[in-house]
Amino acid sequence: MAAYLSRLHHISLQVSNVDKVAHELVSRFQSNVFAARRTDRAKQLALRRGSAVFVVNERPSLSDCGAVRDHRDAGCVFGTHEHYPVDTVSNVCFEVTDVPSASRALRDQDGCEFLQPPAELQDDRGRVTFSIVRSPVGNVCHTLIDSSRYQGPFLPGFREVSSGCQGADRSRCPITHFDHITYACPRSSTVHITNWYRRNFGFQRFFIDRNEDVDEGYVLNHDGIGLRLTAMEYWKCSESGIKLPFKDEKEPDCKFVIAESLPEQGRNQVDTFLDEHRGAGIQHIGLYTEDIVKTAQTLSQAGVQFFSPPPAYYTEVGKQQEMLDAGYDPQTLSQYGILLDTDIQTDTDRQTTDGQRHLLQVFTKPVFAEDTFFLELIERRGATGFGEGNIRALWRSVQAYMENGEHQERQSNNQLSKQR
Numbered sequence: 001m002a003a004y005l006s007r008l009h010h011i012s013l014q015v016s017n018v019d020k021v022a023h024e025l026v027s028r029f030q031s032n033v034f035a036a037r038r039t040d041r042a043k044q045l046a047l048r049r050g051s052a053v054f055v056v057n058e059r060p061s062l063s064d065c066g067a068v069r070d071h072r073d074a075g076c077v078f079g080t081h082e083h084y085p086v087d088t089v090s091n092v093c094f095e096v097t098d099v100p101s102a103s104r105a106l107r108d109q110d111g112c113e114f115l116q117p118p119a120e121l122q123d124d125r126g127r128v129t130f131s132i133v134r135s136p137v138g139n140v141c142h143t144l145i146d147s148s149r150y151q152g153p154f155l156p157g158f159r160e161v162s163s164g165c166q167g168a169d170r171s172r173c174p175i176t177h178f179d180h181i182t183y184a185c186p187r188s189s190t191v192h193i194t195n196w197y198r199r200n201f202g203f204q205r206f207f208i209d210r211n212e213d214v215d216e217g218y219v220l221n222h223d224g225i226g227l228r229l230t231a232m233e234y235w236k237c238s239e240s241g242i243k244l245p246f247k248d249e250k251e252p253d254c255k256f257v258i259a260e261s262l263p264e265q266g267r268n269q270v271d272t273f274l275d276e277h278r279g280a281g282i283q284h285i286g287l288y289t290e291d292i293v294k295t296a297q298t299l300s301q302a303g304v305q306f307f308s309p310p311p312a313y314y315t316e317v318g319k320q321q322e323m324l325d326a327g328y329d330p331q332t333l334s335q336y337g338i339l340l341d342t343d344i345q346t347d348t349d350r351q352t353t354d355g356q357r358h359l360l361q362v363f364t365k366p367v368f369a370e371d372t373f374f375l376e377l378i379e380r381r382g383a384t385g386f387g388e389g390n391i392r393a394l395w396r397s398v399q400a401y402m403e404n405g406e407h408q409e410r411q412s413n414n415q416l417s418k419q420r
């Protein structure tokens with residue numbers, strides 16, 4: 001039996017300089033710091049935009065590693081016991097209703113390794129129970145937490161921070177939640193990963209494309225693109241932890257996408273991630289926004305840089321008409337590098353007024369010093385999956401960045417700062 005998940009609780013980052021990354025997330029990405037925990041060994045900040053919560057943790061140095069932390073140390077909730085050589089997004093934490101029974105269900109499965117067996121943490125505002133399992137993807141682990149008996153601002157040990165520096169108001173930056181998490185994975189690892197999530201957490205596949213093969217996933221393997229994408233989702237469970245039986249009552253939560261590079265088309269962005277990150281991991285996170293144009297405008301004014309597709313994307317007659325039909329000015333979309341895909345569906349649920357479903361996406365430049373993790377803004381107007389046109393356009397814009405001077409310049413800057 002699988003462990004059913006109530007919802008995504010937060011995503012945690014392990015970085016060498018917490019203040020620098022938190023500043024980036026606050027001043028550029030408009031998050032608010034709402035809780036903090038500082039001890040002589042740990043510095044942790046919790047940031048929020050809508051229901052999307054990031055925790056930024058200081059990476060333990062090599063000399064800290066091996067020091068066994070006992071479970072009263074809140075640092076261990078995030079699975080940050082292990083040293084990692086570069087900044088990374090390493091933990092996706094899920095709320096569950098019963099940690100001991102979820103952990104028992106997982107322990108009975110093959111291939112489920114615990115970094116932390118069920119344990120309890122408390123302070124004067126209540127207590128939480130949690131455990132941590134290693135995922136099959138590189139350094140990614142999952143904390144399972146039950147925080148229903150905790151009344152504090154975030155987790156035990158964190159104190160509330162009333163942020164003096166508030167991000168933009170909701171109307172200028174309507175990011176509401178995590179839409180999806182994309183993993184960059186080595187060749188031939190997809191089947192093992194999808195099986196693991198199905199067996200352990202009841203994830204189900206969904207198709208990115210109508211013609212997608214169940215076993216193969218969505219394969220783009222021509223015109224210089226060598227990518228296999230496989231998407232999975234899960235449903236939030238009711239408070240009682242029981243999967244709701246009726247389709248209409250089930251609410252899908254954050255989706256997961258596995259990106260595997262295919263060798264025939266030469267070296268690509270997934271290979272670059274695997275090299276610079278020193279292994280598989282979280283390549284990007286899609287943040288859902290109710291208004292992508294306004295959000296991109298606000299973030300861009302705050303200094304966020306976006307990948308842009310080749311200019312021809314916005315001048316191509318068919319694409320221009322598609323944008324106009326969807327009610328967008330091609331010039332505005334081009335200003336921020338926003339991509340638009342249209343999905344013409346025959347069934348009637350979730351259709352927009354023009355009878356079509358639109359998907360709008362824009363991708364930021366890498367967040368850390370290495371060319372690894374980036375963020376995405378996504379607005380869904382009826383479209384639930386991922387658009388082939390956008391995937392191609394994203395691929396081309398990232399590939400252009402890899403091949404022009406910018407990527408090489410960042411690499412040599414990193415080399416220089418390591419030598420200093």
Ligand SMILES: O=C(O)C(=O)Cc1ccc(O)cc1
Nearest residue numbers: 182257259269386391394395
């Ligand atoms: O389209 C999206 O948002 C995806 O998440 C799919 C995807 C994943 C990895 C890539 O390198 C390019 C596209």
Ligand SMILES: [Fe+2]
Nearest residue numbers: 182284286376
């Ligand atoms: Fe994405």
